[in-house]
Amino acid sequence: MTRTLATVEELAEEAQVLARSLAPKSDGATLVTLSGDLGAGKTTFAQSLAKALGVTEHVTSPTFVLAKTYTLKDQTFSELVHIDAYRLKEGELQSIRFNELHVRPDVLIVLEWPERVRESLPKADVALSLSVGPDETRTLSYA
Ligand SMILES: Nc1ncnc2c1ncn2[C@@H]1O[C@H](COP(=O)(O)OP(=O)(O)OP(=O)(O)O)[C@@H](O)[C@H]1O
């Protein structure tokens, strides 16, 4: 499934649709991966998803902290963890305690740059890919 998103607002609407469609699983965390080139809009999408889940604090790019946790209120998930794997090497996922997070059904993990850690990353529940088109248009694909 592919969607064309002409503006950041349209991207945010799509993030809202995704937020509404996600439900915790009994066997572990829900993993959403965001692929796409530098500047494709992965962090922007993650910020919109956080907002749709009621996060009011500013969601920064986790590029330097690698992973950032947001507590969710009145949501089906109790935590959103936003990970940027850009600076991780294959095998380094555990440096952010990924396995401990991934066993928790109450956690929603949104991970940018899954290709950096492909071998150690479990299969995503939702794999998204963003690409930049003409003007500021983005194309979002659901794998
Ligand atoms: N339709 C659109 N969808 C998403 N972002 C857009 C759109 N139009 C313009 N932008 C802009 O493109 C930029 C995307 O940057 P963002 O940090 O989200 O990318 P990224 O994929 O996370 O990059 P990185 O790989 O460096 O982490 C933002 O400045 C955003 O405002």
Ligand SMILES: [Mg+2]
């Ligand atoms: Mg980013």
